[in-house]
Amino acid sequence: MSYEVSGPPLVSPWMMLSMSEARTDLDDAKIVIPGHSVSDAPQHFMRGHGTYIREGEIVSTVSGAVNQLNRLLMVKPIKQRYSGEVGDVVVGRVVEVQAKRWKVDVNSRLHSNLPLGSVLLPGGDFRRKDVEDEEKMSEFLKNGELICAEVQQVQHDGTLMIHTRNNKYGKLRQGILIKVPPHLIKKSKVHFHTLPYGMAIIIGCNGCVWVTPALPETFEEEQHVQISDYQKVSQEVRLAMVRVAACVRLLKDYSISIYLNSLTTCYEMSQPYEIKELYEQETSSRLAYLIAAKLLHEIQENQ
Amino acid sequence: MEVYLSDDEKLFLIAGIEDNIRNDGRTCADFRQVVLEQGVLTGTNGSCRVQLGHTTDVLAGIKLELESFDKDSEKNTPPPFKFFVDFSANASSQFAGKGGDEYAEELSAALTTAYSNSYDILGNLKKVQLADGYRWKIYVDVTVLQWNGSVIDAISLGVIGALHNLSIPEVEISPDDGGKVSIVLKRPRTGGNVRDEEVPVDTWKLDVSRCPLLVTVSKIGTGNVIDCTPEEETCIRSQLWVGLTPISNNDFEVTCVKQVGSGLLEIESVNEMISLSSGAVKGLHSALLHRLKTEEYRKPGHSFLL
Numbered sequence: 001m002s003y004e005v006s007g008p009p010l011v012s013p014w015m016m017l018s019m020s021e022a023r024t025d026l027d028d029a030k031i032v033i034p035g036h037s038v039s040d041a042p043q044h045f046m047r048g049h050g051t052y053i054r055e056g057e058i059v060s061t062v063s064g065a066v067n068q069l070n071r072l073l074m075v076k077p078i079k080q081r082y083s084g085e086v087g088d089v090v091v092g093r094v095v096e097v098q099a100k101r102w103k104v105d106v107n108s109r110l111h112s113n114l115p116l117g118s119v120l121l122p123g124g125d126f127r128r129k130d131v132e133d134e135e136k137m138s139e140f141l142k143n144g145e146l147i148c149a150e151v152q153q154v155q156h157d158g159t160l161m162i163h164t165r166n167n168k169y170g171k172l173r174q175g176i177l178i179k180v181p182p183h184l185i186k187k188s189k190v191h192f193h194t195l196p197y198g199m200a201i202i203i204g205c206n207g208c209v210w211v212t213p214a215l216p217e218t219f220e221e222e223q224h225v226q227i228s229d230y231q232k233v234s235q236e237v238r239l240a241m242v243r244v245a246a247c248v249r250l251l252k253d254y255s256i257s258i259y260l261n262s263l264t265t266c267y268e269m270s271q272p273y274e275i276k277e278l279y280e281q282e283t284s285s286r287l288a289y290l291i292a293a294k295l296l297h298e299i300q301e302n303q
Numbered sequence: 304m305e306v307y308l309s310d311d312e313k314l315f316l317i318a319g320i321e322d323n324i325r326n327d328g329r330t331c332a333d334f335r336q337v338v339l340e341q342g343v344l345t346g347t348n349g350s351c352r353v354q355l356g357h358t359t360d361v362l363a364g365i366k367l368e369l370e371s372f373d374k375d376s377e378k379n380t381p382p383p384f385k386f387f388v389d390f391s392a393n394a395s396s397q398f399a400g401k402g403g404d405e406y407a408e409e410l411s412a413a414l415t416t417a418y419s420n421s422y423d424i425l426g427n428l429k430k431v432q433l434a435d436g437y438r439w440k441i442y443v444d445v446t447v448l449q450w451n452g453s454v455i456d457a458i459s460l461g462v463i464g465a466l467h468n469l470s471i472p473e474v475e476i477s478p479d480d481g482g483k484v485s486i487v488l489k490r491p492r493t494g495g496n497v498r499d500e501e502v503p504v505d506t507w508k509l510d511v512s513r514c515p516l517l518v519t520v521s522k523i524g525t526g527n528v529i530d531c532t533p534e535e536e537t538c539i540r541s542q543l544w545v546g547l548t549p550i551s552n553n554d555f556e557v558t559c560v561k562q563v564g565s566g567l568l569e570i571e572s573v574n575e576m577i578s579l580s581s582g583a584v585k586g587l588h589s590a591l592l593h594r595l596k597t598e599e600y601r602k603p604g605h606s607f608l609l
Contacts (some may be wrong), residue, residue: 002333002334002586003333003334003337003583003586003587003589003590004334004336004337004590005337005338005339005460005587005590005591005593005594006336006337006338006339006594007338007339007340007594007598008338008340008354009338093307093309142309142310143307144307144308144309144310145309145310145311146309146312172309172311173311174311174312174314174315175311175312175315176312176315176326177312230311230314232318233315233318233319235322235324238319238322238324239324242319242324242325242326242327242328243328245326245327246327246328249327253357274328275327275328276327276328276329276333278328279327279328279335279336279356279357280336281336
């Protein structure tokens with residue numbers, strides 16, 4: 001049992017980040033807020049995303065960093081909802097069962113569509129998706145259930161079409177979901193990781209990180225039976241999962257990007273502390289500072 | 304922010320609580336870190352802000368008002384406190400419009416119950432009775448800025464913090480015409496030609512060392528849990544609010560027990576839950592008193608607004 005009543009932190013996360021040298025490569029002059037002028041020579045540049053022309057000036061509509069690609073000027077917003085790219089791995093929650101499709105909340109502006117034809121139904125490939133399947137849709141995926149899917153198509157209004165036509169995608173069972181801002185997720189070739197601590201993690205590109213005892217594909221045999229048996233998670237696995245979840249939250253609080261390397265670094269460095277200590281201001285800020293320094297050092301060495 | 308969890312997530316969470324490992328690494332009897340700050344609102348006589356686990360955020364402010372009453376018709380002096388709880392719609396979309404009113408009323412009723420015998424709890428509270436027919440009325444207003452579970456715990460901490468921060472002005476009472484009295488704020492005498500209004504008024508403080516703390520104990524699966532997160536609140540079978548007040552150094556007395564929500568409880572589990580909460584309150588209370596004593600005044604601008 002521990003009880004602690006303390007004052008507000010002396011150093012806020014963003015102050016701490018500016019002390020660590022991780023953000024020095026970003027030029028302050030390139031950061032704009034809505035209404036800021038990006039360039040006063042529109043004849044030389046083309047306006048891109050996040051900008052508009054006002055009285056002969058290119059002006060930003062969002063707050064973010066200015067990017068230049070040849071003659072195209074655009075502003076990349078720092079914080080935004082998940083916009084979606086084809087091929088992204090996302091983790092989302094089913095919010096509605098409709099005729100022939102599920103509506104899925106993937107932290108985007110609009111709910112995504114998961115058509116009945118885009119899922120692997122029990123029974124395998126080359127199956128007709130008939131009326132019977134339509135009637136059993138809510139048996140297969142209910143409201144509130146979590147799924148892992150891939151973005152198949154981005155429609156012009158921003159709606160995402162997703163599919164789970166692979167054994168590694170599909171319904172997620174036991175685990176912990178942590179939501180982080182999508183810009184913290186670093187894109188990589190692999191978003192499914194089985195960690196050497198006896199558990200696995202799915203880092204969804206939409207900012208949903210799923211910590212689970214095992215990846216969906218490892219219990220693919222169970223998928224044939226619709227109602228899989230509940231298996232209790234052992235204590236060691238649970239402790240590892242809870243620690244990884246705490247690591248993800250720590251990285252989120254201090255705006256450190258989340259990918260396999262930062263996560264394992266955080267996990268290893270958090271070992272001397274108890275899990276609940278990772279939520280305490282003093283421990284977490286010190287740890288975050290060390291992690292940021294170490295990751296930065298690694299990046300510099302690789303270059 | 305409404306929280307949905309799938310059945311499997313709930314099963315995982317419940318099994319974890321039965322194993323005494325919660326999803327954030329705490330054990331069932333652990334509290335999240337509490338951040339407490341006094342004197343955050345300059346327009347009040349006493350104020351306090353409490354943050355639980357970086358998110359649940361509660362602001363408490365106290366205003367005093369001179370009240371006249373008819374001493375003959377009132378046999379027992381009622382407690383001078385008036386509690387009011389308000390849920391900001393920013394805290395959670397479920398409180399928008401009149402959404403939080405019912406819950407807020409329940410919370411203020413629970414606070415009133417816990418402070419019902421306040422003349423025994425607060426040693427020097429008698430002093431608010433100024434003269435025959437006059438007393439200070441203490442309005443305690445609480446607003447919930449952010450909601451992330453166990454709001455009543457945070458509110459009770461905030462109320463104690465604000466009561467500790469409260470400075471009640473000293474007054475001079477002199478008899479006046481027609482059996483009435485005149486009440487004048489007391490200012491320390493100073494030499495020179497300093498104008499009276501510029502001299503700060505003498506004040507006195509309440510002794511809050513025996514104020515009641517309210518904690519929520521929830522039954523999840525077969526385990527009893529303290530300080531639930533919203534995710535855990537979706538799995539609750541039944542919940543108790545327990546108010547405890549210290550009577551001596553290490554002894555606590557239950558001042559109110561209230562069951563909230565649906566679900567039934569066996570009398571054995573009620574006893575278990577109360578004993579768990581008294582253990583938690585013991586630790587929390589000593590940590591709170593320590594913080595109240597050692598808090599240093601921070602320059603505004605280095606406060607919660609930043």
